[in-house]
Amino acid sequence: xxxxxxxxxxxxxxxxxxxxxxxxxxxxxxxxxxxxxxxxxxxxxxxxxxxxxxxxxxxxxxxxxxxxxxxxxxxxxxxxxxxxxxxxxxxxxxxxxxxxxxxxxxxxxxxxxxxxxxxxxxxxxxxxxxxxxxxxxxxxxxxxxxxxxxxxxxxxxxxxxxxxxxxxxxxxxxxxxxxxxxxxxxxxxxxxxxxxxxxxxxxxxxxxxxxxxxxxxxxxxxxxxxxxxxxxxxxxxxxxxxxxxxxxxxxxxxxxxxxxxxxxxxxxxx
Amino acid sequence: xxxxxxxxxxxxxxxxxxxxxxxxxxxxxxxxxxxxxxxxxxxxxxxxxxxxxxxxxxxxxxxxxxxxxxxxxxxxxxxxxxxxxxxxxxxxxxxxxxxxxxxxxxxxxxxxxxxxxxxxxxxxxxxxxxxxxxxxxxxxxxxxxxxxxxxxxxxxxxxxxxxxxxxxxxxxxxxxxxxxxxxxxxxxxxxxxxxxxxxxxxxxxxxxxxxxxxxxxxxxxxxxxxxxxxxxxxxxxxxxxxxxxxxxxxxxxxxxxxxxxxxxxx
Amino acid sequence: xxxxxxxxxxxxxxxxxxxxxxxxxxxxxxxxxxxxxxxxxxxxxxxxxxxxxxxxxxxxxxxxxxxxxxxxxxxxxxxxxxxxxxxxxxxxxxxxxxxxxxxxxxxxxx
Numbered sequence: 001x002x003x004x005x006x007x008x009x010x011x012x013x014x015x016x017x018x019x020x021x022x023x024x025x026x027x028x029x030x031x032x033x034x035x036x037x038x039x040x041x042x043x044x045x046x047x048x049x050x051x052x053x054x055x056x057x058x059x060x061x062x063x064x065x066x067x068x069x070x071x072x073x074x075x076x077x078x079x080x081x082x083x084x085x086x087x088x089x090x091x092x093x094x095x096x097x098x099x100x101x102x103x104x105x106x107x108x109x110x111x112x113x114x115x116x117x118x119x120x121x122x123x124x125x126x127x128x129x130x131x132x133x134x135x136x137x138x139x140x141x142x143x144x145x146x147x148x149x150x151x152x153x154x155x156x157x158x159x160x161x162x163x164x165x166x167x168x169x170x171x172x173x174x175x176x177x178x179x180x181x182x183x184x185x186x187x188x189x190x191x192x193x194x195x196x197x198x199x200x201x202x203x204x205x206x207x208x209x210x211x212x213x214x215x216x217x218x219x220x221x222x223x224x225x226x227x228x229x230x231x232x233x234x235x236x237x238x239x240x241x242x243x244x245x246x247x248x249x250x251x252x253x254x255x256x257x258x259x260x261x262x263x264x265x266x267x268x269x270x
Numbered sequence: 271x272x273x274x275x276x277x278x279x280x281x282x283x284x285x286x287x288x289x290x291x292x293x294x295x296x297x298x299x300x301x302x303x304x305x306x307x308x309x310x311x312x313x314x315x316x317x318x319x320x321x322x323x324x325x326x327x328x329x330x331x332x333x334x335x336x337x338x339x340x341x342x343x344x345x346x347x348x349x350x351x352x353x354x355x356x357x358x359x360x361x362x363x364x365x366x367x368x369x370x371x372x373x374x375x376x377x378x379x380x381x382x383x384x385x386x387x388x389x390x391x392x393x394x395x396x397x398x399x400x401x402x403x404x405x406x407x408x409x410x411x412x413x414x415x416x417x418x419x420x421x422x423x424x425x426x427x428x429x430x431x432x433x434x435x436x437x438x439x440x441x442x443x444x445x446x447x448x449x450x451x452x453x454x455x456x457x458x459x460x461x462x463x464x465x466x467x468x469x470x471x472x473x474x475x476x477x478x479x480x481x482x483x484x485x486x487x488x489x490x491x492x493x494x495x496x497x498x499x500x501x502x503x504x505x506x507x508x509x510x511x512x513x514x515x516x517x518x519x520x521x522x523x524x525x526x527x528x529x530x531x532x533x534x535x536x
Numbered sequence: 537x538x539x540x541x542x543x544x545x546x547x548x549x550x551x552x553x554x555x556x557x558x559x560x561x562x563x564x565x566x567x568x569x570x571x572x573x574x575x576x577x578x579x580x581x582x583x584x585x586x587x588x589x590x591x592x593x594x595x596x597x598x599x600x601x602x603x604x605x606x607x608x609x610x611x612x613x614x615x616x617x618x619x620x621x622x623x624x625x626x627x628x629x630x631x632x633x634x635x636x637x638x639x640x641x642x643x644x645x646x
Binding site for chain 3: 385386388389390391392394395398399401402431432433459461463464465
């Protein structure tokens with residue numbers, strides 16, 4: 001035992017093994033949380049223990065409406081950046097006007113959902129982890145349980161519900177802001193009129209393109225909520241633990257979002 | 271001692287619990303009678319907080335059973351547990367008020383979750399309980415605006431708002447000045463006498479324990495050393511109990527060599 | 537819980553019987569407020585109450601306040617020791633007009 005424990009290779013192998021086990025354990029925990037939340041959302045009203053509507057709405061406000069300005073700014077910038085890069089590239093082929101199609105597809109299929117997802121992971125995922133973590137440390141979660149108030153019903157289900165609505169809505173908003181950014185830059189750079197840009201965008205885009213992005217954003221909403229919440233519930237060790245859990249939830253959910261994005265984009269485009 | 275007429279409100283039978291691979295409670299047997307104040311006492315690491323967690327149904331024991339008001343909480347369904355919880359009140363050490371809600375909303379929370387009473391009735395009930403704990407007129411304040419002692423009392427108000435039959439206190443006097451602590455002791459006695467509650471208090475404060483206890487259980491390293499009346503606990507010739515009461519380490523004579531080695535790390 | 541309503545000379549007596557708890561205190565509350573709505577002085581007879589919880593007491597409090605607003609008389613009769621200790625806990629024994637019996641109330645009233 002002492003020998004193997006000190007060998008660096010064995011050590012790091014063990015670390016990899018332990019981390020893997022932990023991640024798989026967590027995946028199990030995420031699914032359990034998801035199933036329980038869905039139970040409360042769907043069955044709660046019938047057993048007279050509904051999910052709090054007021055909480056859903058207040059969370060939709062804080063995580064959705066309040067995020068609009070920052071989503072707009074970032075998405076608009078991404079739209080401008082995409083237009084810059086594409087015009088630069090397309091110039092080589094003398095096909096600058098194709099920039100409209102490029103921006104339209106990149107924004108709706110990829111950048112809209114991704115930038116929204118990352119932003120919400122940093123904004124809402126972290127605040128979920130911090131809020132629930134603090135409640136855990138202060139025994140508020142225990143207090144809820146002994147009062148017969150299921151913490152998943154009370155805290156997780158409303159957050160999940162609100163996220164599943166607001167992240168797709170924000171993604172759509174982000175799509176619009178991104179397209180606007182592309183349009184503004186393109187009209188200045190190559191003199192394409194705004195109306196013409198809109199016309200071409202509309203004809204270039206299929207409903208499926210937008211829906212692909214929206215579908216992915218639903219997945220991101222799920223990831224952000226479950227990762228944030230489960231990190232919050234697993235906080236131990238006071239304020240320091242809350243900080244760690246918050247950081248961990250942001251890093252994990254952004255990583256999961258990017259990886260999930262890659263996998264789903266691959267399968268959705270087969 | 272078991273020959274009294276009172277029926278048991280709480281009955282713990284052969285309770286064994288683990289934290290990870292470590293066994294914390296090694297087979298606890300404890301009967302708490304209806305309407306009595308039972309103090310669970312012990313040093314840190316004695317397992318008293320663990321025992322409380324399991325009494326509250328916050329953990330799944332390795333083996334043994336815990337009967338609350340005649341229901342074995344290790345076996346009953348979620349629905350039964352949910353109903354039982356309406357008869358349990360808990361005042362946590364730090365209060366554990368929900369920080370996002372005002373004091374009044376905190377106190378009303380169990381009513382909102384469990385009853386369909388009229389809005390006005392719930393408000394009056396919450397205010398009445400705040401009066402009971404001497405916090406009349408504080409319902410609009412947020413927990414962050416209250417002192418530690420006030421938060422603890424507000425937590426008691428929340429815990430008793432449903433008039434529970436069982437009431438649990440976790441370290442009620444910890445972090446309080448003697449005056450506030452004495453007030454809380456008085457309140458606990460009142461709850462027993464006026465509301466006929468069965469009360470479990472986990473504490474390491476001897477003075478308050480001796481003042482309010484009907485009986486005391488002394489825990490040590492996951493075992494019950496003794497469960498008895500205040501008098502008998504005080505007069506016990508058990509060495510561990512005496513050392514706990516006198517607050518000095520049990521082996522008083524210093525083993526000079528061993529001590530020196532310990533200090534020098536040899 | 538049973539609720540019996542009796543009409544006296546210029547007042548109504550609501551007699552509560554049995555356990556007044558969460559499940560039935562809304563009924564008691566309704567009877568109390570209904571009587572007060574007809575502008576009658578009200579006595580609540582707690583003599584046959586075996587147990588009253590805070591939702592029951594809260595209904596009494598609301599009734600008393602409503603009666604005061606309408607300048608009506610309100611009183612408790614036959615408060616048992618058990619009920620009294622619950623009232624005392626929230627210092628409500630100093631708030632409610634408490635009479636030993638209906639006869640005593642009539643004497644004071646006159």
